[in-house]
Amino acid sequence: MSFLEIKNLKKKIGPVEVLKGIDITLEKGGFLVLVGPSGCGKSTLLNSIAGLLPPTSGDIVIDGEVVTDLHPSKRDIAMVFQSYALYPNMTVEENIAFALEMRGVDKAKREAAVAQVAKTLQIEHLLKRRPSQLSGGQRQRVAMGRALVRQPRVFLFDEPLSNLDAKLRVEVRAEIKALHQNTHATIVYVTHDQIEAMTLATKIVVLKEGSVQQIGTPAEIYNRPANLFVADFMGSPAMNMLKGITTHGGISLFGNVGVTVPMPSSVTSRCRKERPSFWGFGRRRLPMAG
Ligand SMILES: Nc1ncnc2c1ncn2[C@@H]1O[C@H](COP(=O)(O)OP(=O)(O)OP(=O)(O)O)[C@@H](O)[C@H]1O
Ligand SMILES: [Mg+2]
Structure with missing residues (x-):
């Protein structure tokens, strides 16, 4: 489910x-x-x-x-924003514990939860600092710690x-x-x-x-991108697109009269006949029927 x-x-x-x-x-x-x-x-x-x-x-x-x-x-739900959204006037420890405090979790449990998360994220040495005293990456971990501590x-x-x-x-x-x-x-x-x-x-x-x-x-x-947009958007370098029409035994490329790229029938049978298709060719990619 x-x-x-x-x-x-x-x-x-x-x-x-x-x-x-x-x-x-x-x-x-x-x-x-x-x-x-x-x-x-x-x-x-x-x-x-x-x-x-x-x-x-x-x-x-x-x-x-x-x-x-x-x-x-x-x-x-816990959300980690791009901007981290830490409370500037609180220490790292207080930032992480804040959501638990709001829920009325008692002090001993809060401290144990913060210690556990700080260990996971390797920020134990930063707990007494304020956000302004941290690097971007350290702030990012604190933001994650705030999310993680709540489970x-x-x-x-x-x-x-x-x-x-x-x-x-x-x-x-x-x-x-x-x-x-x-x-x-x-x-x-x-x-x-x-x-x-x-x-x-x-x-x-x-x-x-x-x-x-x-x-x-x-x-x-x-x-197996589902359409041209996905084929073009995903992957780096992007997939090469060629336009052509399915013929017997392959695909005849537009703009290159007489050039046919051979394809197995298992691929050409999935294409529309007599209408142009876009074909994607990549490093290790299979051709895509469009
Ligand atoms: N408060 C708003 N008022 C008017 N248009 C908005 C508002 N918030 C978002 N939009 C529009 O909604 C569309 C989607 O915005 P959204 O922030 O979800 O995009 P995104 O995919 O997260 O983009 P990015 O990758 O740049 O963060 C955009 O065209 C944006 O201009
Ligand atoms: Mg966005």
Whole structure:
């Protein structure tokens, strides 16, 4: 059974339909990565799951419970923003413990929980400092610590590594992956970084202009893109696109009269006859029928 279900979710902001009926399911312990061009609605979707933006219609279900109209604090979700959103006047320790304090967790339990999270994230030596005394990467870990200490039902990450330098990004990415493997947390994660998407995800969702283009494992998305947009968007370097028409035994390329690329019938039989198709050729990719 799915742990997180997003059902026909729509969001209109002013006249703009930012989300146009999103359907996504994620199993418990799954790591879902949302990708798509800037402005396609990734943050809007994440904020809707968190309860920070009310959807226009549709439903969000967590563990069988419809949470669409539930206040963010009642959803048992933790969100890590790109900007970290730490309290500047609190120490690292206080920042991490704050959500537990708000819930009335007693001091001894709070301290034990903070110690455990600080150990996982290797920030034990930073607990007495304030955010202004930390580097970007250290702040990022504290933001993760604040989310982790609560052990929520779902974690939401909106481009959490985008402010880090390349080296730190690789390190923290490995930490997030280990964290997921050790805790089996259910995660929805937004990124622009294709390597992050391919290495972290159990499931990738490709969005374009508020609509889902494809949902699949990283290998499915990479090797079998559902349409031209996904083929062009995913993968670095991008897939090479050639336009042609299916003929007996192969594909006759446009603009190169007489040039036919041989293809097995198992591939050409999937193509429309007598109408142009786009074909993707990549390093290790199979041709894609369009
Ligand atoms: N408060 C708002 N008022 C008007 N339009 C908005 C508002 N918030 C978002 N939008 C529009 O909704 C669309 C989706 O925005 P969103 O922030 O979800 O995109 P995104 O996929 O997260 O982009 P990015 O990768 O740049 O972070 C954009 O076209 C944006 O301009
Ligand atoms: Mg965004």
